[in-house]
Amino acid sequence: MRVSLIQLEVDLSVPAADRLAEAAELVRGRAGDHLVVLPELWLAGGWDYARWDEDAEALDGPTARTMADAARDAGVWLHAGSIVELGPDGAHYNTSLLIGPDGLRRAAYRKIHRFGFDSGEAALMGPGDEIVTCPTPFGTIGLATCYDLRFPEMFRLLLDQGTEVLVVPAAWPARRVEHWRLFARARAVENQVFVLACNTAGEQAGLAQGGHSMVVDPWGEILAEAGTGFQVLTAEIDTALVAKTRADFPVLKDRRLGR
Ligand SMILES: O=C(O)CCC(=O)C(=O)O
Numbered sequence: 471m472r473v474s475l476i477q478l479e480v481d482l483s484v485p486a487a488d489r490l491a492e493a494a495e496l497v498r499g500r501a502g503d504h505l506v507v508l509p510e511l512w513l514a515g516g517w518d519y520a521r522w523d524e525d526a527e528a529l530d531g532p533t534a535r536t537m538a539d540a541a542r543d544a545g546v547w548l549h550a551g552s553i554v555e556l557g558p559d560g561a562h563y564n565t566s567l568l569i570g571p572d573g574l575r576r577a578a579y580r581k582i583h584r585f586g587f588d589s590g591e592a593a594l595m596g597p598g599d600e601i602v603t604c605p606t607p608f609g610t611i612g613l614a615t616c617y618d619l620r621f622p623e624m625f626r627l628l629l630d631q632g633t634e635v636l637v638v639p640a641a642w643p644a645r646r647v648e649h650w651r652l653f654a655r656a657r658a659v660e661n662q663v664f665v666l667a668c669n670t671a672g673e674q675a676g677l678a679q680g681g682h683s684m685v686v687d688p689w690g691e692i693l694a695e696a697g698t699g700f701q702v703l704t705a706e707i708d709t710a711l712v713a714k715t716r717a718d719f720p721v722l723k724d725r726r727l728g729r
Pocket residue numbers: 516584585615616617618620641642643646649
């Protein structure tokens with residue numbers, strides 16, 4: 471199957487409506503791909519907390535609807551990155567959306583581990599509390615977001631729910647980009663899954679973003695890696711490699727704890 475990770479440059483000085491339309495066009499341009507992935511909080515911005523109140527929207531709000539139309543027009547599965555979700559309880563969540571080629575939402579995942587210690591996301595967003603996986607024609611997709619990568623115990627739960635392809639949108643800063651690269655490969659190797667890790671590029675709220683979106687196979691090989699600017703990163707992946715890797719090197723059978 472062909473996957474594309476759209477490493478967007480998030481320039482918050484450009485009106486959100488223009489950036490939304492541009493992202494939708496990029497998705498439409500990926501007709502022929504099987505799965506397209508966008509980064510974390512690419513519309514609201516991952517680091518401009520002051521905007522989150524005004525940018526918060528429901529799960530079926532304008533971003534979700536625009537992305538659903540784009541997915542249907544292109545005939546692709548779309549991981550639309552994440553939005554600032556205004557939950558029914560009035561709280562905000564960092565919620566990622568998986569949309570089918572028919573334009574229907576197939577999964578929504580509220581980021582469990584919020585970044586910022588006592589400020590930023592950790593103070594302003596509610597925590598998700600549900601591990602989310604979704605069956606697709608090309609295997610079970612497991613959902614995680616950015617900072618989640620630092621918490622390997624979460625990925626064992628995703629594994630135990632059948633994950634074969636892990637999709638991780640992010641707004642990961644350049645300062646710690648080597649951690650990002652390390653974790654993307656580590657989560658692939660330890661769980662014997664594909665990892666599709668889609669970061670932002672450019673600068674957000676004065677913070678340089680790391681780029682280096684990656685497609686990693688279950689053996690930990692990097693099949694494709696972006697640079698630091700805007701890029702559409704495309705790779706062919708064979709999801710049969712998950713079962714083959716697990717059969718050829720059956721390390722997961724030796725787990726002793728936590729199941
Ligand atoms: O863990 C990190 O270094 C970055 C995490 C982050 O930027 C986020 O979760 O938004």
